[in-house]
Amino acid sequence: MAEADVTYSDVKFTRQSTKDEAPSVVYSDVKMSRTKHPVCPKCAIDAQQAGQCIRSKVTTVVLLVLIGILVVTVIALAVKINSRPKMNTTSSPPPEVKNLTCLKCEPGWEKHGGNSYYFSTTESSWTDSRRSCIDRGSDLVKIDSREEQMFLESKLKEKLKTPLDAFWIGLTDSQAEGRWFWVDGSPLDPRLSFWSDGEPNNWAGQNPAGEDCVRMEKKENSVDLKSWDDHSCHVQLKSICEKPAEM
Ligand SMILES: [Ca+2]
Numbered sequence: 001m002a003e004a005d006v007t008y009s010d011v012k013f014t015r016q017s018t019k020d021e022a023p024s025v026v027y028s029d030v031k032m033s034r035t036k037h038p039v040c041p042k043c044a045i046d047a048q049q050a051g052q053c054i055r056s057k058v059t060t061v062v063l064l065v066l067i068g069i070l071v072v073t074v075i076a077l078a079v080k081i082n083s084r085p086k087m088n089t090t091s092s093p094p095p096e097v098k099n100l101t102c103l104k105c106e107p108g109w110e111k112h113g114g115n116s117y118y119f120s121t122t123e124s125s126w127t128d129s130r131r132s133c134i135d136r137g138s139d140l141v142k143i144d145s146r147e148e149q150m151f152l153e154s155k156l157k158e159k160l161k162t163p164l165d166a167f168w169i170g171l172t173d174s175q176a177e178g179r180w181f182w183v184d185g186s187p188l189d190p191r192l193s194f195w196s197d198g199e200p201n202n203w204a205g206q207n208p209a210g211e212d213c214v215r216m217e218k219k220e221n222s223v224d225l226k227s228w229d230d231h232s233c234h235v236q237l238k239s240i241c242e243k244p245a246e247m
């Protein structure tokens, strides 16, 4: 205890004297602690409670002020966001920007040699496959060059899973047997045909109508890129769509 907090006081105790005894006095030193305020235990408790009460009130006021600031900030932010122009509803990107975006992100299409190819893994008849290609803004693939055949064959080696797996291409002799035409109406160039050995054979074992549509098969060791086979048009196979690549 610090010296400044202590008051020394002389207290005089008087012992009751008998008749015979002269009054005597006992002196005793009493050390009393001086407190600034309050001066009694009850007052000390009251003061402590009052202090806690004041601190509690101050804390409440500070919390209320902080909540108030938070609410005002949130309202201000909401007003600012609502006042910003809504790009999605009030304007759209220019057409040229839109086209560029579609070209870059069009899913499933692969660009090669100025064309885009879609290798559809949905299996359907030759006619339904062609319709799906048309719905995608394209048609079944027409093979115009040896290089294009080489590209497609390399892609099919990645995509075909079993020897029975195959993709429809846009070649048919459904109009006249043995006269092969591409879907754009052009006749097949014999110098650019890639029939597998023994094909086309118009085999009637699967369909009495024979085989009028052409598929590309998986040929692990195809000779000179030969991988075409005429097949029943009703068989459900995967297909290759082609369209000019958008610039
Ligand atoms: Ca045929």
Ligand SMILES: [Ca+2]
Pocket: 199, 200, 201, 202, 203, 211, 229, 230, 231
């Ligand atoms: Ca055949």
